[in-house]
Amino acid sequence: MIVTDMLLDGLFAAVAAIGFGAISDPPMRALPRIALLAAAGHALRFCLMRHAGADIASASFVAALVIGMGSLWLGRGIRCPMTCLYIPALLPMVPGVYAYRTVFSLIMFLQSLDRADGGVRYMQQFFLNATVSLSVIALLAAGATLPIFVFRRRAFSMTRRK
Amino acid sequence: MxxxxxxxxxxxxxxxxxxxxxxxxxxxxxxxxxxxxxxxxxxxxxxxxxxxxxxxxxxxxxxxxxxxxxxxxxxxxxxxxxxxxxxxxxxxxxxxxxxxxxxxxxxxxxxxDKPRMDPIFTLAVVGLANASFCRLFGGDWTAVGIVFTATLVGYAVKQRMQAHGVNHFLLFAGSAFVASLCATAALRFDCTAEIALATSPLFLVPGVPLINGVIDIVEGHVLMGVSRLVNAMLLIVCIAAGLSVTLLMVKDSLL
Known part of the structure; x- marks a missing residue:
C-alpha cells in the first residue's frame, strides 16, 4: 500500500513538473530527467511526512537536497546546467494550499474587523499559513542549491563536452 | 594584440x-x-x-x-x-x-533563433500539470477535472494577454482571477472545492525568479538576488489579488 501511494504520488509530481517546466521552455531532452527527479523528490517528501513524522519544511529540505544532487548527476549526460533540471522538478513541491489559505485568511480578517473578536482567529491563521509557505519555499531553494557549493567544479562544467 | x-x-x-x-x-x-x-x-x-x-x-x-x-x-x-x-x-x-x-x-x-515550444502543446501540458497538482493536494477526481479546465482557460488568457503586450502585473492578476473564477464551478458539485480553488492559479507561480533570487543572494550577487525576489514577490501579490477578487465573490459558500 505504501509503495502504491508513493508511486502514485511520484507519478502526479512528474506530470506536474513537466507541465510547469514547459512554461519555461526546457530542452526536450531534459523532460524525462525532470520527471524522474520530481517524482523521486516528491515521493520522498510524501514518505517522510506520512511515515517518518517529519514536518513539511524539513521534509521539503531533504527532498530538495536529493533533487539538487540528482540534477548534478543527471545533468552531465545531457549537457544541461543543474538549474534547468531542478527548478522545474521543485515546482510540484510549492506549498499551494498553505499559500491559498494565507490569502483567504487575510481577506476574512479584513472582512471581520468590525466583529467583537476582530477576526483574531483569521490573523492567527494568516501568520501560521504564511510562515509555513515562506519557510517551505526558502528551504526548497536552499536545499537544491547546496550541492552547487559542495561540488563547485562539477556544477560549473555541466555543459562542457569533454 | x-x-x-x-x-x-x-x-x-x-x-x-x-x-x-x-x-x-x-x-x-x-x-x-x-x-x-x-x-x-x-x-x-x-x-x-x-x-x-x-x-x-x-x-x-x-x-x-x-x-x-x-x-x-x-x-x-x-x-x-x-x-x-x-x-x-x-x-x-x-x-x-x-x-x-x-x-x-x-x-x-x-x-x-531556435523555435520555442509549441504554445498549444504548452497549454495542454500546463493543464495536465495543474490537474496533477490538485491531485497531489488531495483533491478528488471532480476537482481534478475542474482544475484542468480552469487552467486551460486561465493559461489561454495569459497567452492572449502576452501576445497583446499587456503589462505583466495586470496579466498575472487577470489570469489568476479568470482561472480561480472558472474553478468556482467546483462549489456547485459535491467535491473538494477548496482544493480546486487553491490549485487553479498555481500555474502562475514565478518559480524561476524565486529560485534564481536565492541562488544570486547566496552566491554574493545580493543586489540582483534581492531585486529578483522583489519582482517575484510582486507577481505573487498580483496572483493573490486576482484570487482575492474571486474569493470575495464566493466567500460565503466557502465558510
Whole structure:
C-alpha cells in the first residue's frame, strides 16, 4: 500500500513538473530527467511526512537536497546546467494550499474587523499559513542549491563536452 | 594584440550574449562566468557587473592594455531553459575548440533563433500539470477535472494577454482571477472545492525568479538576488489579488 501511494504520488509530481517546466521552455531532452527527479523528490517528501513524522519544511529540505544532487548527476549526460533540471522538478513541491489559505485568511480578517473578536482567529491563521509557505519555499531553494557549493567544479562544467 | 575595431566587436558580442542570458532567466553568476569564458576564448579579459535592468561591462586586451567599457540594457525576454543550456554550452565550445568570433557569432545566432515550444502543446501540458497538482493536494477526481479546465482557460488568457503586450502585473492578476473564477464551478458539485480553488492559479507561480533570487543572494550577487525576489514577490501579490477578487465573490459558500 505504501509503495502504491508513493508511486502514485511520484507519478502526479512528474506530470506536474513537466507541465510547469514547459512554461519555461526546457530542452526536450531534459523532460524525462525532470520527471524522474520530481517524482523521486516528491515521493520522498510524501514518505517522510506520512511515515517518518517529519514536518513539511524539513521534509521539503531533504527532498530538495536529493533533487539538487540528482540534477548534478543527471545533468552531465545531457549537457544541461543543474538549474534547468531542478527548478522545474521543485515546482510540484510549492506549498499551494498553505499559500491559498494565507490569502483567504487575510481577506476574512479584513472582512471581520468590525466583529467583537476582530477576526483574531483569521490573523492567527494568516501568520501560521504564511510562515509555513515562506519557510517551505526558502528551504526548497536552499536545499537544491547546496550541492552547487559542495561540488563547485562539477556544477560549473555541466555543459562542457569533454 | 587586438585593434580597437576588433576589441569593439568583441565587446558588442559579449554585451549581447550576457544581456540575452540575464534577460531569459539565467542566474547572475552563470551569466558572468559564461561571458568571461567567451572572453578567455577570444584572448581578452571581461569584467561585468549587473543590475536588474542593465549590465556594465569592460573588455580589456591584456597585451596592449587597452580597455573598452559599455552599459547595455537587459531585454525583457521569456524565460528559456533551452537557451540557458545552449548558451552555456556555447561558451565551453568557444573555449575548448578555440573558436573565432565570427564562428561564435554564427552559432549564437542559430541557438537564439531556435523555435520555442509549441504554445498549444504548452497549454495542454500546463493543464495536465495543474490537474496533477490538485491531485497531489488531495483533491478528488471532480476537482481534478475542474482544475484542468480552469487552467486551460486561465493559461489561454495569459497567452492572449502576452501576445497583446499587456503589462505583466495586470496579466498575472487577470489570469489568476479568470482561472480561480472558472474553478468556482467546483462549489456547485459535491467535491473538494477548496482544493480546486487553491490549485487553479498555481500555474502562475514565478518559480524561476524565486529560485534564481536565492541562488544570486547566496552566491554574493545580493543586489540582483534581492531585486529578483522583489519582482517575484510582486507577481505573487498580483496572483493573490486576482484570487482575492474571486474569493470575495464566493466567500460565503466557502465558510
Amino acid at each position: 587586438k585593434t580597437k575595431q576588433e576589441l569593439k566587436e568583441i565587446l558588442d558580442f559579449i554585451a549581447r550574449y550576457a544581456t540575452y542570458q540575464l534577460g531569459s532567466g539565467v542566474h547572475t553568476s552563470r551569466a558572468v562566468r559564461n561571458s568571461r569564458r567567451i572572453g578567455e576564448a577570444l584572448g581578452v579579459d571581461v569584467q561585468l557587473s549587473s543590475f536588474q535592468k542593465s549590465t556594465v561591462l569592460t573588455v580589456l586586451d591584456p597585451e596592449s592594455g587597452e580597455a573598452l567599457t559599455r552599459v547595455a540594457a537587459i531585454p525583457a525576454l521569456p524565460i528559456s531553459f533551452e537557451r540557458n543550456s545552449d548558451l552555456s554550452a556555447l561558451s565551453w565550445e568557444a573555449l575548448d575548440e578555440g573558436l573565432a568570433l565570427d564562428e561564435i557569432r554564427r552559432r549564437y545566432r542559430t541557438l537564439v
